[in-house]
Amino acid sequence: MLRTIDLRGRALTDPELLAAVPRAQAARADALATASRIVADVAERGEAALREQSEQFDGVTGHDIRVPASHFDEALAAVDPAVRTALEEAIRRVRIGSAAQVPAPVVTEIGPGARIEQRWRPVARAGVYVPGGKAVYPSSVVMNVVPAQVAGVAQVAIASPPQREFGGRVHPDILAAARLLGVDEVYALGGAGAVAALAHGVESIGLAPVDTVTGPGNNFVAAAKRAVAGLVGVDAEAGATEILVVADDRADPVLVAADLISQAEHDEQASSVLVTTSSSVAERVRAEVAARVATTRNSARAIAALEGQQSAIVLVDDVDTAIRFSNAYAPEHLEIILAAPRVDDFTNAGAIFVGPYTPVSLGDYLAGSNHVLPTGGQARYSPGLSAATFLRPQQVIEYDRAALAVVADGIVALADAEALPAHGEAVTARFEAEASAEA
Structure with missing residues (x-):
């Protein structure tokens, strides 16, 4: 479990560091081919293709694709009070964090009688994908819908997989979150087909095409976004989750192990990587991971992720090399657990979590930041989801x-x-x- 990549004693160039990055490239390539076929099928056959996909992937037939109004009310009435309280607090915090992301309009006087106004306009209609396969994510409703609302988007449509255990309904916690946010357009659709439906629209179920598709998911969802990019705007491809922890000899192996497992439990294709200057910390983390993962609820899934080629412990000579490796990897989630964090030197990451009391789980739920982040190295050039995702910069010129x-x-x-x-x-x-x- 957790293979070792030993880079010590080697003067590696940046391309060589990039080549050493552990990634499951074959899985992503296969996902793109499959997702492209699914997207094309939905574009051609609409609802018929979507119902076939629901039967194949979700084990559901004959369900209401457009969620009836009564389902929202029932879900909110039944939600665990502790979950409702947590969702309401997440909404409050993410709304505050998102408001800071809306740029103010600026008028620039180029010269006498010559002016340019830089303003920002929201898209008219946004489509949000909320996962619901191996795990269910009401928090992702918050992370997608709140920034859209803060940006001023008038219409938000949500797609989330139908749940066999709930008779083909969208998971009630997701519907409860939607109700708390005032969203009443939700579709019981999952995976790449859901992304295709949002982008192309499906007239028979009352789904009009959106202008932008956002949201996390597995590699198939991320690949589907690539397939529809250009037809609609998309956020970064937030595929199977990644965590990279940079730690020195002062890091607590128990905390590092817990954080690696926390992301591994998402999906068998999740990436959990530790980069450390300490062979002692490496071995203690390895032992702690093995002990803890065996007792966690999603142990089978987490073990598969931790044993996959996309996960590893990377040994380096010094912090400078750890920083270079991290920047080459460009992780979705970067945790820095160093005596001297040197945050400014870590340039490529979807989100950066600094210190032993800032785990990725905080950002997943209640930090006030957004958990929809670029994966697969896209953090080198793509941002995480924010209010700006739903805004278009526009120049108004007047001479x-x-x-x-x-x-x-x-x-x-x-x-x-x-x-x-x-x-x-x-x-x-x-x-x-x-x-x-x-x-």
Whole structure:
């Protein structure tokens, strides 16, 4: 369990560090091929394809795909009071955190009579995917819907898998979270097919196409987002979860082991990686993981993830190499448990958790941050979900006559240089009438 990658005593280049990163590349490639077929099938056959997929993947037939209003009320009435309280607190905290992500409009005076306004406009309609396969995630309702609402999105549609144990209904905790947020458009659809339905729309079930699809899921859900990108906007591909812990000899092996297992229990394809300068910590973490994982509720799933090629303990000579490895890996979740954290040096991560009292689980639920984060190395160039995901930057340009006159000759010169004279003529035409009148 937890194979060892020993990089000590080697002067590795950045490409060599990247090559050493443990990832399940074959699983992602297979997921893309499968997801693309599913997306194409939904685009072509709509509801019929979705019902076949529900039977195949969820074991459900004949269910209400569009969730009836009564299901929301029943779910909220039945939800565990402790769960409701936690959801309400998560909503409050994520709303505060998301509000800080909305940029203020800015007007820039380029010169006298020349101004550019930078403003932000929400998409009209957002589609949110909430997982519900191996585990159920009412917290993901909060993490997706709250930023959309804060951004000003007028319509939010949720898709989540039908649950066989609930007669084909969406899990009641997910419906309760939706009701708390005032969302009444929910569809009992799972996996890549759900992403396809949100993107393409399905008229027979009253599902209109959305402008943006967001939400976490397994590798098939992440691959489906890639398949619909361009037709709709998508957030980063938040696929099977990842945690990378960077620890030195002062780290508590019990806490490190608990955090590695916490993400491994999500999915057999989850990645749990420890990078450490201490061989003693490495061995103690390995022993602690083996002891703890055997007793956890989702032990079979967690063991499969921890034994997979995507999980490992990586031994390095020093913290500098640990930082370089982490930046090459670009993990979804990065935990830094170092005597001197050097947070600014860790540039590539979906979210960074600093210190022994900031576990990833905090961010999953009640930190006020967002838990929908890029996986598969996309944190090098893609952000996590935020209010900005649902906003489009838009420039409003306004020049008066005098301001245009200042730059007219330059526009004509550049237009002629690019063999696009009509561009220049569109400017000079604004002055020709007045020139003729003066003559």
